[in-house]
Amino acid sequence: ADIPAGLPALLNVLDDYSPTIPDELTAHYLERSGYSCNDKRLVRLVSVAAQCFISKITNDTAEVCKRRKRMPQKKQREEGFNPRDKRLVMTTEDLVEVLQEYGFKHKVPPYFVESKGAEGK
Numbered sequence: 001a002d003i004p005a006g007l008p009a010l011l012n013v014l015d016d017y018s019p020t021i022p023d024e025l026t027a028h029y030l031e032r033s034g035y036s037c038n039d040k041r042l043v044r045l046v047s048v049a050a051q052c053f054i055s056k057i058t059n060d061t062a063e064v065c066k067r068r069k070r071m072p073q074k075k076q077r078e079e080g081f082n083p084r085d086k087r088l089v090m091t092t093e094d095l096v097e098v099l100q101e102y103g104f105k106h107k108v109p110p111y112f113v114e115s116k117g118a119e120g121k
Helices: 007-016 023-032 040-069 073-078 092-101
Strands: none
Touching: 007 040, 023 040, 040 092
8 A cells, every 4th residue: 555645754744742631542542443553643643633623623613603593583592592692602412413514424313303313313
């Protein structure tokens, strides 16, 4: 297999990089999924990829939240939000909407049957 030109340089940079997600946590989940890896650079590469994914999810969720804040005040009140509250508060519903765009399925627990998220999800 051909090795991409920048891969060795990237792996060398990862030697000194400390990702947000600890190596131990990434290694644990790699082992749980059946992949044992002794190269800490590869573990860090997976950590960086996971960190990037989490960042995208968070940014997209913030955008959904901002879009909700731009809804007409009447609609915000109907959905149970205070239109005068200027804070951006990301809700579980915002996160679920984004995760569904990424292909994740969400099942509403039975004790939330009456919640907004239970409709058609």
